[in-house]
Amino acid sequence: SAARALQSGSLGGVYLVWLVTVAAPMPWRRGEYFTGGLDIVVIAKAALSLVALLMALVVHLLGRRRDRPGFPVLYLLAFLVVTMIGGWATGGGLATSIIAIRVAILAGIVLLLAGVTHGTDLLRTLLFALATVTGLAVLTGLTAFDGRLQGGIPPLHPNAIAATAALLILWTMSRIIAATDSDAHLVLLAIAGAVLVATGSRTGLVATLISLAVLTFYLRRLRLSTALGGLAFLTVTVFVLTTTPLASSLIERGQSVRELATLGNRTIAWQSALQPKANRWLDLFGGGLSLKQIQVPGQWWNYQILDSSWISAIVQAGWIGFTIAAVWFLHSMQSAVRGQHSTADRGLMVAILTFSGSRGVLESGLFDGSIAFLVYFTVSVVGCGDFLPPVGHGVPPTTSTRPRPAAGRPLRNGSSASGSR
Secondary structure (H helix, E strand, O other), X not given: OHHHHOOOOOHHHHXXXXXXXXXXXXXXXXXXXXXXXXXXXXXXXXXXXXXXXXXXXXXXXXXXXOOOOOHHHHHHHHHHHHHHHHHHHOOOHHHHHHHHHHHHHHHHHHHHHHOOOOHHHXXXXXXXXXXXXXHHHHHHHHHHOOOOOOOOOOXXXXXXXXXXXXXXXXXXXXXXXXXXXXXXXXXXXXXXXXXXXXXXXXXXXXXXXXXXXXXXXXXOOOOHHXXXXXXXXXXXXXXXXXXXXXXXXXXXXXXXXXXXXXXXXXXXXXXXXXXXXXXHHHHHHOOOOOOOEEEOOOOOOOEEEOOOHHHHHHHHHHHHHHHHHHHHHHHHHHHHHOOOOOHHHHHHXXXXXXXXXXXXXXXXXXXXXXXXXXXXXXXXXXXXXOOOOOOOOOOOHHHOOXXXXXXXXXXXOOOEOOOOO
């Protein structure tokens, strides 16, 4: 019965794999970063990742195989090799290797599921699994609301909740621009928007607005009721923003002018990260994936978290790794734009890539063993275009050798080839 539940003929099995998969990289403790030590939480998360990988393997073996694009794998392997070289050269090789294995396991799960699941179904089930786990975190964290919505079980940071809400907004809007939405989609859009605002995540909000602007280029038609509802929503939003302190409180969030000007002191860490390193090796290969903080001279604090995926790529993988990551991102974007999916699905993938890239400017995790990486890698794989038909299950219709009857020639059922079927 367990094997039948994981069969790829039903998306329920894929959804179940995603549920276990997303539970592993999500934080189980607040404010702690992995630096190489082992404890019960680290071991449990590793075991859960292996369980998810085994489940994905079962789905793959029971399913009908599809070809998968290879370029995301090549970019990922090249990036991980560079970070491991930098990690072992700077004394952080063990911690970097463990994180690289985590990343490889997540990538392996994506590739196994992509080998037996249609691309858009794979992405949709991932978003629903994220929504399930994040929804549990939101519901269990409402009692501890202190101005910013955060998770209870699991203890998600407000920014992580905002990211899932943003992805749901983008998915819902992709249905709206294709006029395939329903009233349930509008309800989901309203809930996800409220959650995004409640988290107080300025980065998530700005990245979402940028991504929505990109998504509008794929607009083809709208349901009349949706268009009218959208106009009413915009009217209410403008009224609220102009008559209440909501906008100013979200922008300021209790920070001083100096903190706002330095993007929450992020630019201070960025300046230190971009300074020439002690040796050329660090400039080229970085210090490994375990390097999460950087020394900031001239401040009353000594170290600061690297709150930027792109700056982190420079520090962790050097300029070689950063170049690989940047080319990979641009290649993924090009493939999504020119893919063979429907207009709405291509718009969704381009919007998610835009969200991931712009959010990565001010938040970390895009090239780490995180949910941000899981989503990015999945879109990078799916966005290459529609996968080929299952291997070994008949000849595709486009390559059929059966002669096509001439126009007007009678068929066996008495109709003609030029008639309707």
